[in-house]
Amino acid sequence: MSGKYVPAYEKIAALLRTAIESGEIAPGGQLPAVRDLAARYEVTPGTVSRAVGRLQALGLVTTTRGGGIYVRGFEPIIRNSPGRLARDRWGTGATIQDADTGKRSRTVDVETGERVAPDWVAAPLGLADGAVAAFRSRRFVVEDRYVQLSVSWMPAELVRGTAIMHTDTGPGGMYARLAELGHAPATFVERVRTRMPTRDEEERLELLAGTPVFEITRHATTEAGRCVEVNRMTLDGRAYVLDYTFPA
Amino acid sequence: MSGKYVPAYEKIAALLRTAIESGEIAPGGQLPAVRDLAARYEVTPGTVSRAVGRLQALGLVTTTRGGGIYVRGFEPIIRNSPGRLARDRWGTGATIQDADTGKRSRTVDVETGERVAPDWVAAPLGLADGAVAAFRSRRFVVEDRYVQLSVSWMPAELVRGTAIMHTDTGPGGMYARLAELGHAPATFVERVRTRMPTRDEEERLELLAGTPVFEITRHATTEAGRCVEVNRMTLDGRAYVLDYTFPA
Numbered sequence: 001m002s003g004k005y006v007p008a009y010e011k012i013a014a015l016l017r018t019a020i021e022s023g024e025i026a027p028g029g030q031l032p033a034v035r036d037l038a039a040r041y042e043v044t045p046g047t048v049s050r051a052v053g054r055l056q057a058l059g060l061v062t063t064t065r066g067g068g069i070y071v072r073g074f075e076p077i078i079r080n081s082p083g084r085l086a087r088d089r090w091g092t093g094a095t096i097q098d099a100d101t102g103k104r105s106r107t108v109d110v111e112t113g114e115r116v117a118p119d120w121v122a123a124p125l126g127l128a129d130g131a132v133a134a135f136r137s138r139r140f141v142v143e144d145r146y147v148q149l150s151v152s153w154m155p156a157e158l159v160r161g162t163a164i165m166h167t168d169t170g171p172g173g174m175y176a177r178l179a180e181l182g183h184a185p186a187t188f189v190e191r192v193r194t195r196m197p198t199r200d201e202e203e204r205l206e207l208l209a210g211t212p213v214f215e216i217t218r219h220a221t222t223e224a225g226r227c228v229e230v231n232r233m234t235l236d237g238r239a240y241v242l243d244y245t246f247p248a
Numbered sequence: 249m250s251g252k253y254v255p256a257y258e259k260i261a262a263l264l265r266t267a268i269e270s271g272e273i274a275p276g277g278q279l280p281a282v283r284d285l286a287a288r289y290e291v292t293p294g295t296v297s298r299a300v301g302r303l304q305a306l307g308l309v310t311t312t313r314g315g316g317i318y319v320r321g322f323e324p325i326i327r328n329s330p331g332r333l334a335r336d337r338w339g340t341g342a343t344i345q346d347a348d349t350g351k352r353s354r355t356v357d358v359e360t361g362e363r364v365a366p367d368w369v370a371a372p373l374g375l376a377d378g379a380v381a382a383f384r385s386r387r388f389v390v391e392d393r394y395v396q397l398s399v400s401w402m403p404a405e406l407v408r409g410t411a412i413m414h415t416d417t418g419p420g421g422m423y424a425r426l427a428e429l430g431h432a433p434a435t436f437v438e439r440v441r442t443r444m445p446t447r448d449e450e451e452r453l454e455l456l457a458g459t460p461v462f463e464i465t466r467h468a469t470t471e472a473g474r475c476v477e478v479n480r481m482t483l484d485g486r487a488y489v490l491d492y493t494f495p496a
Contacts, residue, residue: 076441082494175496185496192490193324194442194460212442212460212485220496237460242440244492246330248423248433248468 009050012041016051020060020071021208027073034067058206059144077103077142079235080243085188091179093171097140106141112165114156121153124219124227134159136174139204146205147239152231158183174229175220183228185220192216192242197234205236212237256291257298263289264299268308268319269456275321279309282317306454307392325351325390327483328491333436339427341419345388354389360413362404369401372467372475382407384422387452394453395487400479406431422477423468431476433468440464440490445482453484460485 016037019025032040037048052069055061061069077100083089084099097105117125117133127133134156140148152174158181159165164174175185193215197207205213213234220229264285267273280288285296300317303309309317325348331337332347345353365373365381375381382404388396400422406429407413412422423433441463445455453461461482468477 078439081492082496085494085496087496187493187495189491189493191326192440192462192492193488194462194485196458196460210444212444214440214442237442240441243437244329244440244494245435245437246333246492246494247435248330248333248335 008041008043009047009054012037012043012048012051013054015041016055017058017060017208020055025071027071029071031061031069031071034069057144072143074143074145074239075101076241077101077147077239078241078243080245081190082188082245085175085185087175087179087184090172090175093176096173096175100142103142105147107138108141109137109139110167111135111137112167114160117153120217121230124230125153125155126227127155132156134165136164142239145236145239147236149201149204149234150231151233152229154178154229158228178220178228183222183226185228186223187221189219189221190216191218194237201234205234207236208238214240214242216242256289257295257302260285260289260291260296260299261302264303265306265308265456268303273319275319277319279317279319281315305392320391322391322393322487323349324489325349325395325487326489326491328493329438330436330493333423333433335423335427335432338420338423341424344421344423348390351390353395355386356389357385357387358415359383359385360415362408365401368465369478372478373401373403374475375403380404382413384412390487393484393487395484397449397452397482398479399481400477402426402477406476426468426476431470431474433476434471435469437467437469438464439466442485449482453482455484456486462488462490464490 016031025031034045034048034052038045041048052061052063056063059074060072062072063069079100084096089099090096112135114132114134116130117127121133122129122131125133134154135151137151139146140150154164162177162181163170164177169177178184194212195215197205197211197213201213214237216233216235218231219227221227264279273279282293282296282300286293289296300309300311304311308320310320311317327348332344337347338344360383362380362382364378365375369381370377370379373381382402383399385399387394388398402412410425410429411418412425417425426432442460443463445453445459445461449461462485464481464483466479467475469475
């Protein structure tokens with residue numbers, strides 16, 4: 001935000017956020033009262049209330065009727081594979097994200113369309129250089145917190161005009177729809193990297209400075225060996241534990 | 249290093265390292281000659297040579313007979329699961345780390361012994377609070393670069409006096425030995441987190457500032473459902489891509 005005017009409530013929200021995320025005020029702990037914060041930061045109670053509203057929107061605090069402000073805990077999301085992607089789930093209409101420690105997730109900012117596929121998408125999908133692919137982009141929200149960005153890429157001729165291109169893909173989501181189209185995923189490969197976020201990811205996931213992200217690239221391949229989806233996900237590194245179970 | 253005297257060659261090594269790791273000098277690219285670097289940094293050629301020696305030790309550059317200094321590429325290690333941990337491998341004497349994109353790894357700084365188990369070890373191993381467990385700690389080196397710290401914890405009475413407590417555990421490593429003892433791992437669970445490194449990890453993995461790590465906690469469980477190993481690994485986040493393959 002350098003060189004840009006930052007309103008007082010944003011500055012106070014940032015200070016309180018740092019105090020919370022550093023653990024200085026622990027989960028379950030109470031913040032000082034609005035009037036005390038107003039005195040400390042030499043602003044009006046109204047400005048403090050706006051800052052608190054900002055923290056509420058970020059899912060960091062809850063307020064009681066009596067005016068108490070409490071730090072919310074955020075237990076990491078356990079993202080369990082292969083369980084969450086088992087055909088037993090999406091094949092029977094379940095939502096993949098709901099497998100993650102039973103946390104309810106909301107899908108927001110869905111965008112779909114067709115676009116020139118980047119190389120790392122075109123190659124596995126078997127598309128020519130510069131060819132167009134269908135994409136489905138969205139953000140996932142858990143407990144009022146942005147936790148994941150996800151963009152799925154699919155062969156355009158496979159999904160054009162289907163529910164996969166709708167905001168709501170229906171029960172079982174896109175894998176259930178791909179199965180109905182005769183292209184059920186049989187194998188998933190997830191490649192997991194960790195890195196610091198880009199500026200854009202930092203903003204879209206509302207990450208605290210110094211939070212790494214997981215970058216997961218998933219290939220969904222049919223029994224016949226055709227890759228029908230390439231999904232690039234960016235996960236808030238503080239929000240997730242990835243859990244992979246496999247036999248010896 | 250604040251407050252500590254830093255020799256000139258260390259400062260120059262740090263500057264060159266930043267230029268290399270930021271991509272300013274690309275893999276395969278040539279550094280200026282020693283005499284030019286000496287002039288640029290206003291030090292003797294001997295000091296520059298020491299700095300270059302440091303970069304060589306870190307696996308960042310190679311030198312030619314003619315005196316050329318070249319940036320080494322370091323392709324990320326593809327760590328493929330379940331393949332690398334398949335019984336077909338360790339059951340026939342292969343080394344787990346060697347499955348990782350065929351890169352040769354060396355195990356260094358092996359320490360073994362018995363120690364009070366931390367909670368996250370005692371619970372899965374079924375030990376009482378404050379009980380002692382056997383540990384096996386080591387670092388892994390790939391292409392002259394430290395890439396991973398690893399500490400395995402096992403029930404002490406299971407492995408005391410066995411090759412698992414030796415520096416060299418023999419063909420197939422500790423899983424092959426556990427199998428001989430009648431405790432072959434049948435299932436692995438890996439829980440993957442990402443975070444910024446501790447100061448100690450930063451030093452032991454020689455991480456560039458701003459490099460996140462993977463923290464992987466693996467539980468190895470026998471057919472009978474007994475957890476026989478808890479392994480906590482810290483991986484250089486720039487060195488690894490984790491690859492998990494599983495069915496739908």
